Amino acid sequence: MDLICNFPCISIVMCILGGIVSSALKGRAAKYLNAVILLAATIMSASVFGYTIMTGESFTYVMGRFPAPWGNELRAGVLEGGMALFFCVIMTLSLFGGQEKLHTEIEPQKLNLYYILCDLLLSSLLSLVYTNDLFTAYVFVEINTISACGLIMISQTGRTIEAATRYMIMSLLGSGMLLLGICMLYDMTGHLLMENIHQTLRASVTAGKFHVPLMITIGMLCVGIAIKSALFPFHTWLPDAYGYSTVSSAAILSSLVSKGYIFLLIKLIYRVIGFDVIYASRVTDILFVFGVAGMIIGSLSAIKENDIFRMIAFSSVAQIGYIYMGFGLGTQAAMVASVFHILSHAVTKALLFLSAAGLADASDGSRRFLDLTGSGYRNRIAGIAFAAGALSMVGIPLFSGFISKLLFAEASVRNSGKMLPAMIALAISTILNAIYFMKTVIRIYTPVKTDQGTILLKKHKLFAASMACFIALNIFLGLCSDWIVDLIETGLEMFV
Amino acid sequence: MGENLFANYGEVVAMLLFGIGFANLLLQKNLIKKIIGLNVMDSAIYLFLALKGYIIGRIDPIIIDGDLNAERYINPVPSGLVLTGIVVSVSVTALMLSLTIRLYQRYHTVDLDEISILLRKEGK
Numbered sequence: 001m002d003l004i005c006n007f008p009c010i011s012i013v014m015c016i017l018g019g020i021v022s023s024a025l026k027g028r029a030a031k032y033l034n035a036v037i038l039l040a041a042t043i044m045s046a047s048v049f050g051y052t053i054m055t056g057e058s059f060t061y062v063m064g065r066f067p068a069p070w071g072n073e074l075r076a077g078v079l080e081g082g083m084a085l086f087f088c089v090i091m092t093l094s095l096f097g098g099q100e101k102l103h104t105e106i107e108p109q110k111l112n113l114y115y116i117l118c119d120l121l122l123s124s125l126l127s128l129v130y131t132n133d134l135f136t137a138y139v140f141v142e143i144n145t146i147s148a149c150g151l152i153m154i155s156q157t158g159r160t161i162e163a164a165t166r167y168m169i170m171s172l173l174g175s176g177m178l179l180l181g182i183c184m185l186y187d188m189t190g191h192l193l194m195e196n197i198h199q200t201l202r203a204s205v206t207a208g209k210f211h212v213p214l215m216i217t218i219g220m221l222c223v224g225i226a227i228k229s230a231l232f233p234f235h236t237w238l239p240d241a242y243g244y245s246t247v248s249s250a251a252i253l254s255s256l257v258s259k260g261y262i263f264l265l266i267k268l269i270y271r272v273i274g275f276d277v278i279y280a281s282r283v284t285d286i287l288f289v290f291g292v293a294g295m296i297i298g299s300l301s302a303i304k305e306n307d308i309f310r311m312i313a314f315s316s317v318a319q320i321g322y323i324y325m326g327f328g329l330g331t332q333a334a335m336v337a338s339v340f341h342i343l344s345h346a347v348t349k350a351l352l353f354l355s356a357a358g359l360a361d362a363s364d365g366s367r368r369f370l371d372l373t374g375s376g377y378r379n380r381i382a383g384i385a386f387a388a389g390a391l392s393m394v395g396i397p398l399f400s401g402f403i404s405k406l407l408f409a410e411a412s413v414r415n416s417g418k419m420l421p422a423m424i425a426l427a428i429s430t431i432l433n434a435i436y437f438m439k440t441v442i443r444i445y446t447p448v449k450t451d452q453g454t455i456l457l458k459k460h461k462l463f464a465a466s467m468a469c470f471i472a473l474n475i476f477l478g479l480c481s482d483w484i485v486d487l488i489e490t491g492l493e494m495f496v
Numbered sequence: 497m498g499e500n501l502f503a504n505y506g507e508v509v510a511m512l513l514f515g516i517g518f519a520n521l522l523l524q525k526n527l528i529k530k531i532i533g534l535n536v537m538d539s540a541i542y543l544f545l546a547l548k549g550y551i552i553g554r555i556d557p558i559i560i561d562g563d564l565n566a567e568r569y570i571n572p573v574p575s576g577l578v579l580t581g582i583v584v585s586v587s588v589t590a591l592m593l594s595l596t597i598r599l600y601q602r603y604h605t606v607d608l609d610e611i612s613i614l615l616r617k618e619g620k
Contacts, residue, residue, distance in 0.1 A: 135577055142584045146591055153595070158602050158615055165595045165608065169530060172588060173521055176537045179581065180514060183541060186574075187548050 004051040005059050007044040008074045008130040011084075014040060015123030019116045027111025031099075034115040038095070041122060042088040049081030053487070058494045060132065069196055073132040079339070079491025083263055084129045089473070090255050090346050091122055097354040097466030098248030101361070105155050105246040114154050121147040121252065128260045134182045134192050134272070137264055141178065141228070145171045148257045151249040152241050163240035170237045174227030181220030185272070188213055194271040205277055218273060218283050225265040226287065229258040231324050232294030235317040239301075242313035247357035250309065254316045254353060255346035262323055262342060266335070269327070270495040279330040288328020288418060292425040294321025299432035307367045308356045311436060312349065315393065318429060319345045325422060326408060329415045332492065337407035339488045344392070344400035344477055351470040352389040358382025358463065359444060369440070374448035376441075381460070383444055385467040390437035392474050395430055400477035405430065407485070506547045513540035527596045527606045531589060538585040542578045549574030 018037040022030040052058060058077030065071070076084075095118065106114060124144040131137050145168070153164035186192060188210050189200035204210050227234040242250045269278050278284060298317030305311040319341070326338030356367075362379035363371045376383025392399035405426065412422035477484065501508055517540055520533025549571040557569035596606060603611050 135580065139580060139584060142588060146587065149591060149595075156598070158599075158611075158618065161595060161598050161602070162608075162611055162615055165527070165592075165599065168588075168592055168595065169521060172534055172592075173518065176514075176518060176521075176534075176541070179538075179541050180544070183545050183548070183577075186545075186577075192573075 004047050007048050008076050011041045011044040012123050012126050015119050019119035022116045030112035030115040038092045045084035045088050048076050049085045052078045052081045074130045075132040077494035080129050087125050093466045094251035094350045101247050117147045117150040125260045128264050132194050152245045155246050159244040166237040167241045174224045177220045177224030181217050184217045197272050218281050222283050225261050229261040239310045239313040243310040251350035251353040255350040259342050284328045284330045287324045291321045291324030295425050295429040303436045312352050334411035336488050337411045341404040344404045347474050348389050348392045355382040355385035373446050376444035381464045387441050388471045390441050394434045398478050400474050403481040510540045510544035525607050525609050531592050545574045545578050
């Protein structure tokens with residue numbers, strides 16, 4: 001076994017250990033440790049990614065050398081490696097981008113606690129990506145929830161504590177359903193490893209057994225994860241949680257936490273239950289309906305919003321709707337589009353949150369649209385970054401958002417039954433996106449006479465560098481989309 | 497259908513409890529009652545799992561007289577899962593309770609709707 005095959009396990013354990021060690025460190029030391037861990041995890045994920053591309057096949061890492069039906073396993077293919085690399089990069093950029101702001105937002109003696117949560121969050125995300133065992137997935141889903149809750153309420157105002165409470169309640173409902181679904185799968189098959197469950201389920205489906213329990217289980221798993229990843233009607237906690245937490249937290253939460261759960265759902269669909277079984281069960285139709293509803297209602301709520309952070313948060317609801325609509329279309333092409341949209345949305349949303357914080361800084365910390373007028377001139381980097389993010393969200397060519405919309409449109413053409421609703425929803429949602437994002441861009445570039453000083457590039461090098469990286473990554477996704485779509489397709493084929 | 501319900505009465509109870517816990521966690525306004533609902537829901541799942549591991553007529557999986565025949569013992573995996581699950585639910589409960597304490601110290605109520613109204617009055 002090559003050295004690289006150990007990397008998934010090492011990166012997860014390293015993150016957990018980093019979290020434990022950080023609890024004994026001072027804020028500054030914890031920050032450096034976190035940076036080292038992020039860098040190491042990025043390098044490891046990159047090498048796993050490169051290794052799987054080179055060998056052209058996935059590998060399984062057996063934990064503790066217990067053989068297959070009993071032991072615990074990690075598994076890495078092209079999609080897992082790529083996702084892990086992507087999560088690490090986004091997390092690094094979000095933390096660096098929001099770092100200066102972070103020092104003003106939380107008390108200095110609590111800084112190390114923030115980095116503990118970041119380390120734990122990264123470990124749980126990596127585990128959700130790599131794990132091959134359903135119960136391990138459940139445990140790390142809970143760790144993810146707990147650390148996300150901590151990230152929301154790290155700046156202790158009444159708003160954030162209430163938002164964290166609401167987030168926990170919805171999340172716990174979701175994980176309860178997820179756990180029950182996993183237990184029922186275990187009951188039906190007697191296995192916890194994904195491949196074994198898949199084989200046993202396949203045998204019982206062909207024998208015509210367990211039809212009703214399987215339908216209920218699929219429903220439980222899908223709804224559980226849909227609640228956790230804030231699919232419309234379960235999105236009520238989201239605007240508060242993203243809108244009032246610290247900037248780095250908002251960027252990380254919106255671009256990574258919900259994506260981790262969605263990636264788990266993709267694994268459940270492909271590797272546990274089977275794509276054709278899920279599709280035949282018609283649960284995907286329900287996901288499609290709620291996805292489409294989320295796309296439109298999320299955007300409508302965003303238009304009504306008067307607070308820039310809450311507007312971006314509501315836009316997340318719409319984008320999650322896009323991803324679930326892709327699941328609902330039930331074709332391979334739509335799945336590829338959904339996975340691409342996970343990447344595209346993560347890059348863009350983190351950029352938007354961070355740049356919105358920059359704009360608010362240039363307007364005496366106010367987040368109301370009226371006060372933000374002309375802030376694009378006062379903080380030029382944030383203005384450019386916000387404009388780039390907004391263009392990507394609306395779907396202007398050159399940016400990643402355009403490619404994901406194009407892929408969704410292509411996928412919906414191939415599905416004769418759902419073509420019309422999907423196309424109409426895409427069109428309406430794009431127009432609504434354009435309304436609220438362009439309105440904001442026009443407002444921040446409306447010249448206004450004020451005595452507020454400008455924020456200079458020199459003083460915020462880290463912020464500027466992270467913004468530049470985000471924009472570059474966004475354009476990279478937009479320009480090299482063929483290569484990335486090919487990789488996603490290979491990765492999805494490796495799942496089976 | 498009817499005889500299945502009677503034969504698997506344990507699972508039926510577990511599902512009923514799950515429903516009760518779920519509804520409480522979702523619908524109660526009082527945070528403490530919500531947390532109780534959470535615990536009922538989790539316990540129901542553990543009851544379900546424990547029932548799945550138990551096989552009538554077999555003994556607990558501790559080897560005493562060197563008998564390695566797996567047919568003698570119950571399935572130990574669900575018990576392990578229940579233990580792991582209990583740890584998870586304890587930590588989640590602790591977190592929820594600490595959030596409740598924070599909210600109570602600030603707003604002197606454990607009613608989530610009242611807290612929302614108070615927050616809106618604060619206007620932040």
